[in-house]
Amino acid sequence: MNTFLDRRRERRSPPVLRSPAQIAADQVRLDVTILNVSRSGVMIALPEDIALPDRISLIVGTMLQPCEVVWRDGTSAGLRFD
DSSP: OOOOOOOOSSOOBOOSOOOOEEEEETTEEEEEEEEEEOSSEEEEEOSSOOOOOSEEEEEETTEEEEEEEEEEETTEEEEEEO
């Protein structure tokens, strides 16, 4: 029996763009992969298990989107758009 409770409020979709993505915080940039996206945020894969600040910027192409880190699990993280 699956006891996982999905608390998502919006449907997730695979990313439409296959552009490289980065996160930026404190003058540091890190390449990431966008795993899924919704109207309110994204799930990303990090290249390694590293500490993230509470607030970061997601960079895709020329777009820079401020985000809040809402959860972390090893090399995955959920970001909510500000």
